[in-house]
Amino acid sequence: MSRSTRRIPLVDLSHYRSGTPEERARFVRVFGEALREFGFVSVEGHGIDDGLIRSTYADVEAFFRQPEAVKQRYHVPEFGGQRGYTPFGREHAKNRTVGDLKEFWHVGRDLPPGHPRSPAVAAHNIWPEEVPSFRANTLALYRALDEAAAVMLQAIAEYFGIERTTFSDMAQDGTSVLRVIHYPPLKDRFVPGAVRAAEHEDINLITLLCEGTASGLEILTRDGEWIPVDTLRGQIVVDSGDMLSRITNGVIPATTHRVVNPPSPAEDNTRYSMPFFVHPYPECVLAPLPSTVTPDKPGEPPITADAFLKQRLREIGLLK
Numbered sequence: 001m002s003r004s005t006r007r008i009p010l011v012d013l014s015h016y017r018s019g020t021p022e023e024r025a026r027f028v029r030v031f032g033e034a035l036r037e038f039g040f041v042s043v044e045g046h047g048i049d050d051g052l053i054r055s056t057y058a059d060v061e062a063f064f065r066q067p068e069a070v071k072q073r074y075h076v077p078e079f080g081g082q083r084g085y086t087p088f089g090r091e092h093a094k095n096r097t098v099g100d101l102k103e104f105w106h107v108g109r110d111l112p113p114g115h116p117r118s119p120a121v122a123a124h125n126i127w128p129e130e131v132p133s134f135r136a137n138t139l140a141l142y143r144a145l146d147e148a149a150a151v152m153l154q155a156i157a158e159y160f161g162i163e164r165t166t167f168s169d170m171a172q173d174g175t176s177v178l179r180v181i182h183y184p185p186l187k188d189r190f191v192p193g194a195v196r197a198a199e200h201e202d203i204n205l206i207t208l209l210c211e212g213t214a215s216g217l218e219i220l221t222r223d224g225e226w227i228p229v230d231t232l233r234g235q236i237v238v239d240s241g242d243m244l245s246r247i248t249n250g251v252i253p254a255t256t257h258r259v260v261n262p263p264s265p266a267e268d269n270t271r272y273s274m275p276f277f278v279h280p281y282p283e284c285v286l287a288p289l290p291s292t293v294t295p296d297k298p299g300e301p302p303i304t305a306d307a308f309l310k311q312r313l314r315e316i317g318l319l320k
């Protein structure tokens with residue numbers, strides 16, 4: 001295939017959910033191989049309601065249109081940026097000092113009071129009172145993405161030939177977070193040397209990206225070529241993060257990706273995106289699967305998901 005036309009594979013999640021045994025087996029193979037080779041894969045038939053995505057975007061836009069002073073009221077630095085609003089330019093990629101050209105909001109898991117994991121996982125969600133439907137929409141989208149993610153994690157476990165719920169059990173009641181991002185037009189906010197999202201790998205198990213409202217996402221292939229990734233309507237782009245890489249001893253690496261600036265002033269645009277970062281519960285131990293360990297590739301030492309996350313949040317400027 002010519003380099004310029006390279007595309008990440010596309011799979012249909014309904015084949016895994018409700019297909020024939022052959023369709024399920026094929027899904028497992030193609031999905032697993034796609035993550036292995038690209039670390040990115042497009043998924044259709046995911047069951048997430050298009051109307052819900054639309055109305056969530058409408059709320060997200062309504063929130064980010066608010067004056068700076070209003071948005072700042074929802075900035076809670078002591079949560080390591082894991083809830084509420086994170087201002088423009090605050091987060092930077094690991095090993096960079098200049099902040100990304102974006103502002104975002106984090107929605108965490110909503111657990112009922114008294115749930116055993118409530119204090120560690122679900123505490124402190126906050127809501128913008130200026131956009132009344134923001135809470136219901138983002139939580140509904142969170143639940144839908146969480147459910148789709150669990151199904152995908154089961155397919156990944158099947159790919160490794162291990163108990164199907166191995167990874168979905170890790171993410172069950174985990175600290176997954178829905179991030180809604182606003183990249184303003186560059187003519188409004190520009191910092192020399194900065195990009196919308198500098199190259200990075202995601203920290204978590206897998207990420208589910210609802211379609212972005214403009215292009216710009218790019219991934220670095222295993223042979224060192226940057227290729228654009230379309231996040232099209234009706235599709236969810238899934239990528240593997242550092243935690244999955246650690247557990248699979250690098251068999252499924254975390255792929256470097258970035259969001260580039262619009263190519264010319266004429267194409268200057270506003271961009272919104274909504275990644276859902278799938279995280280294990282805090283005390284979950286990340287250790288290499290025995291089947292991936294060899295004498296010359298012993299894997300990284302076990303670490304809890306919480307310790308790993310805190311280390312990485314410090315590296316990207318969200319936790320002091």
Ligand SMILES: O=C(O)CCC(=O)C(=O)O
Binds near residue numbers: 217275
């Ligand atoms: O905005 C996007 O399309 C991707 C954002 C991203 O990679 C991230 O927030 O980790």
Ligand SMILES: [Fe+2]
Binds near residue numbers: 202
């Ligand atoms: Fe990312």
